[in-house]
Each structure stands twice: as C-alpha cells, then as structure tokens.
Amino acid sequence: MDIQFAGEHLLPGRIGQFFIVLSFGTSLIALISYYFATVTKDKLDLSWHNLARFAYRLNLFAVIGIGVCLFYIIYSHYFEYHYAYAHSSKTLPVYYIISCFWEGQEGSFWLWTFWQGVLGCILIVKAKSWENSVMTVISLSQFFLTTMLLGVEILGVKIGSSPFILLRQAIDIPIFSRADYLSLIQDGNGLNPLLQNYWMVIHPPTLFLGFASMVVPFSYGIAALWQKRYSDWVKPALPWALFAVMVLGTGIIMGSFWAYEALNFGGFWAWDPVENASIIPWLTLIAGVHVMIAYKNSGHSYFTAIFLIIISFILVLYASFLTRSGILGDTSVHAFTDLGMSGQLLIYMFAFIILATVLIIINWKKLPITKKDEDTYSREFWLFIGAIVLVVSCIQIIATTSIPVYNKIFGASIAPPINVIQHYNKWQIAFAFAIATISAFSQFLKYKKTDVRKFLISLGVSFVMAILLTAIVVYITQIYQNVMYVLMTWAAIFSILCNARLLGDAFKGKWKLSGSAVAHIGFAFILIGALIAAANNKVISTNNTGIGFGDEFAKNNNPRENIILYKNEPTKMAEYTVTYLGDSTSGVNTYYRVNYKVINPEGKVKENFNLYPNAQQNAKMKQIIASPDTKHYLLHDVYTHVSSVPLKEDEHDDHEGHSDDENYQKPIIHEVSVGDTVRFRQGFLVVKSINKDATIKDIPLTKGDVAIGMNLEIEANNAKFKAEPIFLIKGNTKVDFGKKVDEAGLKLRFTNILPEKDKLELTVYEKPKEDKRDWIVLKAITFPYINLFWGGTIIMIIGFLLSIFRRAKDVKTA
C-alpha cells in the first residue's frame, strides 16, 4: 500500500536526481565523442568534437544543477531528505550551510566533480591541439566521479550514493509508516561543531580544487603516450602541474591552520593518516614538476617525469580510497565512515593504473629516454636527485600509513607505531635536510655543464654564512638537543641564503628564476618554522600536585599536562600568572575567560591579556567539544584549551524524581532559640530574632494563619549575609519557605516549631565541598616561532604564482 506522506517536498529532489542522471549521461557522451574525435582520420570532420564539447559543457551545467538543488534543500530545512537531516539543523547560520555540503561523502564527491567540470571547460578553451585527447582522459575521470553520486542499484549492486535520498528511504523505522511523520521531525542532526569554523568553509574547496587539478597534468601525460607526442606535452602540462601543487599545498596548510586554531589536539601537524593521504600526492607532484623542468631543459629524466605525473594522480585516488572506505577507522580520528563504495573507488583507481601501465608498455621502446649519463655538476642531475629524495620520503609515509591496508589484504593485525610522530619525524627530518640542501646549491648549477671552480666559490660564501647564522639561530631558539635539528636548520638557512642571492640577481634583470627562488625560500621557512615549533613547544600547564601517584610513576609517564584552575585563584604557569575569571555563554558555546599576566620581580605587570578557550556543551550528548584560543606574538604563540569542565546540564534538571535538594549534602537539623549560634563547614550563623508578622509574596494570609520568620545572620567566606526562612501554618497544614544563600552554598529551612521544648527547628543544607568553587581543567602550550611556518607558506604561494605566470607565458610564446 502506498502512503500519501504529508508535507514532503519531493520536487527539488527529483530535479536533483534528474541532474545526476544528466551529468552521468553527458560525461559518458563526452567520453565517447572525445574518443572518436581523437581517433578520427578525417581531421576536418568536427562533428564528434562539437558533440563532445557540447556534452562536457552540459555536464558542468548538470553538476551545478545538482549543487543548486542540494543547497536549496539544505537551505529550506527539508529534513525529509537524509542529507539535510544528517548534516544540518535550523539553528545553523547560513554561511555554514556551505560546510554542510562537504560534511558528507556525497557532497565532497560533488565538490570534486564540480572542480573537474570547471577545469575541463577551461581546457576546452585553452588546450588547442591537445583538447581531444586530454579531454578524453578527463571525461573518463568525470564519468567515474559522476557514478559516485548515482545511487541506483543495477543487478543488485548499489552504484554510488545519491545526496537526494529521502530519510524514509535511508532508515527503516516504524515512524515512517505514519503519513504525518514529518511533523514529528522538527530539526536535523546539525553540523559537527568542529566543522563550524570559517576555515572549514574554504579549506575543503581548496583541497579538492588541488586534487581535481592533478587530473590535468595526468591527462596530458596519458594523451602524450596515446597520441605519441612524447615530448611536447611537458610545456603545456607544466603550468597546470604548478597550479595543482600550489592549490593542494595551500589546501593542506589551511587544514593544518584549522587544526591549530579550532581543534584541541595541540598542534598543526599530527601525522594522522588523513593528513598523510593528502601530502603524499603533493610530494610526488612536486618531484614531478622538478623533473619535468629538468627534461624540458636537458632531455634527461623523461621516464621519471611521466611516471611521477601519472603516479601523483593515482595516489590522489589511493588517498580518497583510504579516507573514504573506512579502512582507517582504527588509526585515524577523522576519516569518513564507509558508505559501501570502496569497491567503486578501487575500480576507479585500477582503471587508471591499468590504462597508464598498458600505454607505457606499448610505447616503451619509443620513449625518448636518454642513454647518456648526466654530468654530476649539472642542474638536471640534482633536480633528478631531489625528486628521488622526495619520492623516497613519500614511500616512507605510504609504508606506515598503509598498515591497515596490509592488515586487510593479508589478514594480519599489525598495529601502527606507538609513537607515530617520532617514527615519522626521524625519517622525514633526514629527507627534509637533503631536500633543503639540494634546493640550495643546485640553484648555482647550470644545465648540461657547470664551471666547477666558479660554482664552488659562489657556494662557499653562502655555506660559511649559513654556518654562522645557524649557530645564532640554534642558540636563540634552543634546539641544540638533537644533531639532526641543527643540521636541518643549517640546510634550511643555506637554502634561504642561496635562493636569496638568486633573487638578488632577479632584481638585476634575470627575472626568469625569481619564482623558484621565492618558492624555495618559502619552503625553507616552512621547514624551520615547523621544526622549531614542533621540537620546542612546551606544555606550560604542568601540574605536579596530583596525589595517588608515586614519583616513580611520574618519571616513567608523560608529564601531567593538565592543570586545574579554580575561579579567581591565580596559578603560576611558567612565566605566566593565570587566573580563571568566569564564563559566558553565547549560542552553543561557553567561553571561559582566562587571564594571563606576566609580573616582573618588582611586582609590575608587564603583560596582561585574556584568552577565551571555548567549549560546546551538549547536554543531550553529555559531552563537550573544546576549541582552543591562542595569543599570537610575533615570535611565539600561547595556545590554551580546556580539557575538562563541569557539565552544566544538571543544575536545570528539575524533572520528576529529582529535587533541588540533591544538589546539597544530607541536611542537618538543629533545634535553636534566639541568640544561638550554629556552625557549618564554611562558617557560622546566628539566630537574631523572630519575626511574628512575616509576609509571603503571592500568598495572602487570612485570619488564623500564622507566618513566622526566623532572622538569621550568616558569616561565611569572610562575608556577611542575611536570610529569613519562613514557617507557615495555614489551616491544618504546615508549610515552610526555605531561603537559599548561594554565596555561602547554603539552603536554610525553618521546618518546625517545638512548643514543648520552646525551640525552633532549623534545617541546614550545605552544598558539597567540591561544588563550592567553579573550576576548569586547562592545557596550555607555547609554540615558538610558529609564524615562520605560516609566513613561509605565504612566501611559497607567491613563488608558485610567479612560476605559473612564467611557464604559462612559455606556452604562449611557443
């Protein structure tokens, strides 16, 4: 029986699903017609070519249509759609609706498809003689991507996952048999609070533009093999490869900045498998760019270049397999959950691996691979070596990141290294040292042959200067604990000096190499910044007052990195005097005001600032999500987040079975007369007098009613308070009206009159000791020189931009 469901908006979903099918169909048509346009003998017959262009453009239109429909559904809060229900809520600000898009897998696939569509349309205009062959490969990739969104079952196999699936189709529970089920669903699940950050609005689009643009150099490489235009693909592919490296690099660092600013794992890079998955193709593509330049200028390293460009895109596919198949579940904190599409992702990846391998094997004999050896003092040789070092560094990252994959394939149960960060660092610092050194001296080498004497002389000055500067830097930043740190600092400084000299020449008119010089300087700064900030960050919130542990335990375990702060009680933390001053709530976030002061020995306040680390308290989920706050100095950062706070919910909970008295300790009953003193834990109170004419708000007293107030004077925490609990006899019933003195943590009730003893009964409720003061548990870390890391990134991006302009100009003038 069909049920007519009330209040559903099915039209936007149907239009969206239509666009999905349209995008799938058009990508297939574009693929087929670009293929025939490429292989057709009659070069004047443009019918396939024109059809292909039309199909590809229509494809982009359809993809945009999908996005518009999805946005409309989320924006209108149509929770009958699973995607809107699972990823948004009514309280979400409009600008975060964009982030909802890529919280789910479907949305992030859409983003990738969209960028690939845009890039394809740019290539249609720009690629000229390469268009047909390059676009065939891109259409093939677009075809695979659009299947990810299809969400249809063919022969019992589910292909893709549609974002337009209805909630009642996605989940099978009884309420969906009710025609009015929608009126029961008032709000969506909401967006993960961690993604409610402005960096999350721009980080994923940048990252996916980077991933998507890697298909372009790959397609040029494949097209070159296919069309047997072995050499001339390098020139047009080079600006695209640089573009992909720049955008992906920017996206990765944005993610790192987001982690640093919004997550509480205390750093900017954690060697998490998801981070590794994005940096692996970045490293191989950088290596690829360098050997492409080497090949272009010297004819050497042809195979390395085409291999690296192809493998980079394959690794993008491998990365999306890792992050989207759920295989990383045990080793990573932020991988996607499995949507049952891992098989599809593997087909996508293996299709391209097989395609590339077959083409390389067929063309192997004809590839322009030189038999000559490079000269040791030539630039092409060292570009090649640099690329190889990058590749080896990549192999190391892949080897460890893929541990869950081996486990899956071989049924093993190997666990990742206990100290992951140390494991990666010990290798990667050595590789970084080699890369930085090569990027320094190879700038003074020339292609083919270099005058060795001249080379060594110009190098010598920078070499010695770098040693002197390293000594100074190492002394100031205190990183002399490890020889490798010192060596790496030296290599980075050496690279900065050498590239700066090159830049100096650029100002004298040799503009050609300025892009690479600037990018290398930026990269060297990133290395120094990351090294110093990672090696010498210090947890300043160390706490040594804990009980229950012996010194022996403290020696063997990590230092106690969290400290408890009571409200208004200053605590010394390194050079800071830190005080928790209170909290305030704004929206879902509670901001904890923490004051930092630096007081010099004379007692003068040198620095004084407040940080507001926040936590989203989710009473329903009984959890907090803490976000840090950071004080940025030019030379270091003070980073702070709360690691534990008292949960707020219980104070308001007044439902059945619970009473306010549960917040207090067991009451103590005292029998008192006027003038008596009653002691309690925090102080004492005195019964001052009896008020026979007490009045009670809102309760009119009639004749015969008796209302008696007990005037109390309370002294607690060096302050005096007054309270007047009231005892009332109304008709036959006895009622009493207690008074709370929150400042003293008391509740006082005048519970009875005992005429036979001539006493009054006073019941004292006192709050338990723990609750008397507000507290937070805080972690604080200083990151020295982290601005070198961010600053270096900006310099590197500028360098890439300069290089892209130069290489794009080469294409035009060619």
Added chain:
Amino acid sequence: MKKSSIIGMIIIAIAIGVIVSTYADSSTYGSFSEAKETQKELHIVGKLNKSKEMVYNPQQDANYFSFYMIDNKGKECKVEFTGTKPQDFEKSEQIVLTGQMSGGSFQANKILMKCPSKYTQDKIEVTEFKANKQANI
C-alpha cells in the same frame, strides 16, 4: 658503472631501511594477558566496562583517570591514564589503548575511542509536539 645504477641501489637500500623501520616501530594488537607477560608497549582493543566505576576527580588530580576495560578476549583489567577523561567516554563503543602493564593495572598513554557519534549514526530524534516529551528511536 652508470650513475643511475648507483642511485638505484641507494634507493633500494633506503627503501629496505624504511620497511625494516616500519616493521620495527610497528606495534601489535594484544590482550591484557599478553601485556602481563611483556615489557613492551602494545595496543589493546576492547570495551569499557560500564558497570564498574570510573574515577576522574579533577579537584584531586586533573591528570588521573581510571576505568575498567574488557579486552576482546573477555579479560577485564583496570586502566590508568595520565590525563583528563575524554568527555563522551561513557558513550564509547570501542576503545583502543596503547601502553603497558605495570603492577596489576594497565598504564595507558593514549586512548582512541570510537563513538556512535550523532554525526555518523542514523539515530532519529522525534519530538512529539503536543505531549512535549522526547523519545529516542
């Protein structure tokens, strides 16, 4: 010999180094009984025993958290962790610990938990308008 063959050999040497190092650094998934017999640090997968008490008392020590976990082989052990209690710990479905045994309890230095997060699970919260009651399905 050609330079490229020398380079090739160096790469192979480093690659072997990488694989050996990955293998040497890698740890194993084990159980509490295995942890008792070794001094090595290892990973233990298990579930929180919700019926036993969890101790986290920041007023006494902000860096001490203890609880009981049952490993995949069904053995229970007390776990001590130098740090704060992860906030939604009670809700965890699965816990992965790294650390070693010391004097009858397992000293964890890292806790990774899997939670049935509301952001990944299809759990629908229905609000009945009139009765003003909340029910979870």
